[in-house]
Amino acid sequence: MGFHQIEPLANGCAKAYQFSRVRKIKKYEAFLNPHLAIGSLLHAGRAQWLYDKRTGDNWKTQIILHADKLEKEGEKLPPQAVSKAVSNFEGYRKFWLNPHRPRSTVLAVEYAYEPRGFSPEATAAGGPFLRTSRLDSIERWSGGVWIGEAKSTYAGGAARVKDMYELHPQIMLQISLWGETERTKFGPLAGVLLDPMVKEGTKKGEEIEATGADRIPVSLDKIDYALRWFKRDLFRWIDAARQITWNSDVERRNLCRTCEFKPLCSKGRDGSAGFVFSNGLPIAAWKPSKGKETPPWE
Ligand code: SF4
16 A cells, blocks of 8 residues: 555545545546546656667557556546647657756666555554555666656646655655665665656647656755654554544544535535445445445535
8 A cells, every 4th residue: 555545634634535545435527537647648658668768669559558458447538648648758758858968777667665664663563554655767867876756747837846746745655665675776765856747738828848857856865854754644644544434433624625525525415416436336325234334425
């Protein structure tokens, strides 16, 4: 389990965690969110292109294969997701094919951490406190070894990637999990190297082409302090999450402005139209069963 599993709780609302991760409720969408769909395809293309040492066209095939995989897993990709991902990747690739641009040396792509503790306390506790993560890449850059983390962003949005991800728990978890295996194989970690993949679009009425952007280093010495509280608090978040069951009466937090569960918290059962369980069944058709006696919208 990575950070995503407890994200709503870490973001502040235990009720959103219960709805989404314990009761597995989501809003019915005819298609996968276009931002997520294209981001996922871009990541697949990037992994292949870096694996091929930034040569060839295998990345296109990889985007198509990844789209097929998502569809087989039950995701419905929005129309033209593949062609949009290809044209966006072309822009990213063009940026990095500039011979004057300093490039990293890629040491690994799609590197998976096996389950492990993110701190001595988590390792000792074991079970749900052990975490996994998948690194987009591991790269040598500017004399150090870095975790490469691709972030797709909207047209003209490269500058916001640093603000958004510098202290992002996903990044801090990836750093915290770097262990003896990786130190032996790749060396000591310098930090995370954010890699903006800037999508095409319009800004102030102007058409903007897809592109890449200079890498953004988040070095360990800059977030050393933050890593200390993060490891302590991640332990607390996981501990709180494991105590929440389907029937638990958990507190709500007023973080509702952009929350997808707002109709449920506003109207209860009357707000349940349009919500489904992860198996696609509408939550309005719910029937109680052992351990799931509380109505899902409560
Ligand atoms: S609408 Fe507000 S209280 Fe309800 S789950 Fe979302 S953030 Fe929590």
